[in-house]
Structures are given as C-alpha cells and as structure tokens.
Amino acid sequence: MGGIDCGILKLPCGLNIFVWLLLHNAVKTNEYHYRLNLGPQSPCSFCGLNNENVEHLFLSCWKSQMVWNLVSSAYGKAINLSQGIASGFWLQQEVSGNDLFAQSLIASTLWFLWKARCNKVFNNDQLVYSKVSQMAVGYVREFFYAPSPNLSKNFILYNFQFADSPILFTDAIFNDDTSMAGLSFIFSDFKANIICAGSSRSHVSSYVEAAASSLCFALQNEANGVRNVKTILCPCAELVRVVQTGDCMDDWRLNLQIEVIKGIMDTLLVPKILFVPSDWNRPARSLAIHGLNHHEISLFHHGRELPRWLMKTFNLSGLSF
Numbered sequence: 001m002g003g004i005d006c007g008i009l010k011l012p013c014g015l016n017i018f019v020w021l022l023l024h025n026a027v028k029t030n031e032y033h034y035r036l037n038l039g040p041q042s043p044c045s046f047c048g049l050n051n052e053n054v055e056h057l058f059l060s061c062w063k064s065q066m067v068w069n070l071v072s073s074a075y076g077k078a079i080n081l082s083q084g085i086a087s088g089f090w091l092q093q094e095v096s097g098n099d100l101f102a103q104s105l106i107a108s109t110l111w112f113l114w115k116a117r118c119n120k121v122f123n124n125d126q127l128v129y130s131k132v133s134q135m136a137v138g139y140v141r142e143f144f145y146a147p148s149p150n151l152s153k154n155f156i157l158y159n160f161q162f163a164d165s166p167i168l169f170t171d172a173i174f175n176d177d178t179s180m181a182g183l184s185f186i187f188s189d190f191k192a193n194i195i196c197a198g199s200s201r202s203h204v205s206s207y208v209e210a211a212a213s214s215l216c217f218a219l220q221n222e223a224n225g226v227r228n229v230k231t232i233l234c235p236c237a238e239l240v241r242v243v244q245t246g247d248c249m250d251d252w253r254l255n256l257q258i259e260v261i262k263g264i265m266d267t268l269l270v271p272k273i274l275f276v277p278s279d280w281n282r283p284a285r286s287l288a289i290h291g292l293n294h295h296e297i298s299l300f301h302h303g304r305e306l307p308r309w310l311m312k313t314f315n316l317s318g319l320s321f
Contacts, residue, residue, distance in 0.1 A: 009091075009104045011143055012280070014159040018114070019107045022054060023088045027114065029057055045117050046127055057117060058085050058110055063127055070133035071109050079106060101140065109136040143280075153192035153318025155280045160231060165190040167231045169276070170218050171284035172210035173292050179203055181210035182292025184284045185218030186319070187229065194314070194321045196221075197283075197300040199291030208249070211236035212257045214288070219264040221299075229268060233276040235285075240275045286313040 030052035033039035119125040187195040
C-alpha cells in the first residue's frame with residue numbers, strides 16, 4: 001500500500017483524504033469503534049445483516065451492490081473491485097485495469113455511500129440508490145473535465161461547511177524575466193459568497209516565494225480585518241508541504257517569510273492549509289494577473305469594483321459578492 005498514491009485522483013482534497021483513511025482502515029465504521037473499545041459490534045447501517053466493516057459496508061452489502069450496479073451502468077464499463085476496497089489495488093491501473101476516471105468514480109461512489117451511511121445513522125434517511133449513483137457520477141464528471149461552470153463554487157459546496165469558513169484562496173503569478181509577481185487572495189464563506197478579495201504585486205525570486213508572499217499578504221489583511229479564517233487553500237504544493245511539516249527551504253529569506261506565516265497562523269488558531277489545483281482556483285489566479293499589471297494594492301468588497309473581465313471569471317466559477 002506504500003506505493004499507492006490517492007492524490008492523483010481528479011477530485012477535491014477532502015475526498016482524497018477520505019480515500020487515504022479508507023486505505024488505512026481509519027474510517028469510523030461500527031467495527032472501527034468496536035476495535036477501539038468505543039462501542040459494540042453493531043451490524044451494517046444499511047442492511048443490518050452483517051458486521052459493519054469497510055469491505056462489507058462499501059462493497060459486499062447488497063444495498064451498496066445496488067449502487068455499484070447503477071454506477072457501472074452509467075459509466076458504461078466494468079469497474080474492477082475484485083480485490084476489495086482497503087487493499088487499494090483499484091488505484092493501480094496496471095493491476096486492476098481501472099483508468100484514472102474509473103478510479104475517481106470509485107472514490108466518489110465510496111464517498112457518497114459514506115455520506116448516505118452517516119445520514120442513515122444520524123438522520124434516519126433511507127439509502128436511495130439512484131440518488132447516490134447519480135451524485136457520484138456527476139461529481140466526477142464535473143471535476144474530471146475541468147474547467148466547467150461553477151467549478152469553484154461546487155468545490156466549496158461539496159467539501160466545506162459552516163465550521164470550515166471563512167475560506168481563504170490564495171494564488172500568485174511569477175514573471176521570471178522581470179522577477180515580479182502578482183499576488184491575490186479571496187475570502188469566501190461556505191456558500192461561495194465572497195467576503196473580500198485583494199491583489200498586489202511584489203518583487204520576488206521564485207514562484208514559491210511569490211506564493212508565500214501572497215499568503216502572507218492575505219493573512220496580514222485577515223489579521224487586520226479579524227475574519228477568523230478557518231481554511232486556507234493554496235495551489236503551491238511545495239509551500240503547503242513546508243508549512244504543514246515545518247521543513248526548511250534552501251532560501252533563508254523564504255524561511256523567514258514562512259516563519260512569519262506560521263506566526264500569523266498561530267495567532268489565528270492555526271487554520272487548516274490545503275493544496276488546491278489551479279483549475280479550481282481560477283478566480284484567484286485571474287486576480288493575481290490583475291495584481292501583476294497594477295502597481296497599487298487593490299481591495300475589493302463589492303463586485304462593481306472589479307474589471308469586467310475579472311467579474312466574468314468570478315461569475316463563471318460560481319463565486320459572487
């Protein structure tokens with residue numbers, strides 16, 4: 001399982017984390033609670049016939065099988081789960097024959113089955129096979145074939161809730177010839193409504209430094225505005241890794257800037273910082289282009305303050321003021 005990378009799936013980061021938990025038997029099924037002496041050995045929440053473990057709940061339960069049949073029919077091809085869920089072999093194309101779309105479809109179906117299971121446990125909602133299968137297939141198609149209308153909005157709606165907001169998107173554009181960068185940030189609530197956005201430009205030596213400057217720019221604005229950001233989304237994987245792990249960069253100036261970022265994050269009660277693909281971060285990317293072409297710091301609190309081309313990008317992504 002060490003060689004399996006669930007991060008390649010064309011799905012939001014939250015769902016990739018869920019797949020990682022599945023592969024490590026860390027999804028909180030009834031068996032998981034029993035294993036940790038946190039509850040009795042309760043039967044499957046769907047069928048009530050067998051013990052609820054990962055393999056039964058997501059694969060062998062006859063109700064889950066109904067969902068898989070509908071998903072496979074909608075996909076038009078066979079989905080190979082012959083070696084189970086937790087083994088992770090369905091994520092290896094050379095072993096299972098599942099291409100990237102099929103792997104993403106499997107992950108999406110697992111996620112919506114889990115949501116249906118939780119709704120059954122906590123709200124006593126019945127499992128509707130067609131609803132789960134349609135949501136799973138539609139979810140993958142929407143994110144797999146990016147860009148699509150309302151992509152940023154749906155990314156927020158599918159993956160975050162009130163407790164995760166405000167959500168901070170940051171991005172940067174780096175011009176290697178001039179060593180100038182455009183910086184941007186967008187604060188959004190969990191319904192994809194923009195609270196505030198801003199852009200600027202800065203003299204930097206690399207894209208990672210540009211991304212760090214953008215994040216620092218946003219967090220300083222956040223600290224002054226006291227918006228209590230809960231989730232940070234950044235398209236620079238290297239910066240996210242360094243902030244999360246505490247590793248050092250080769251550039252001492254960049255290390256100092258990262259220390260400033262961590263200090264502000266500590267002041268803000270350490271919000272989550274996650275990687276977000278650029279395709280799902282297009283409004284912030286477009287705003288960074290605007291910042292690169294303007295000398296002054298720009299803050300936007302109303303849509304009418306934005307240039308028309310920028311407003312069009314925001315509207316296409318589903319974000320609104």
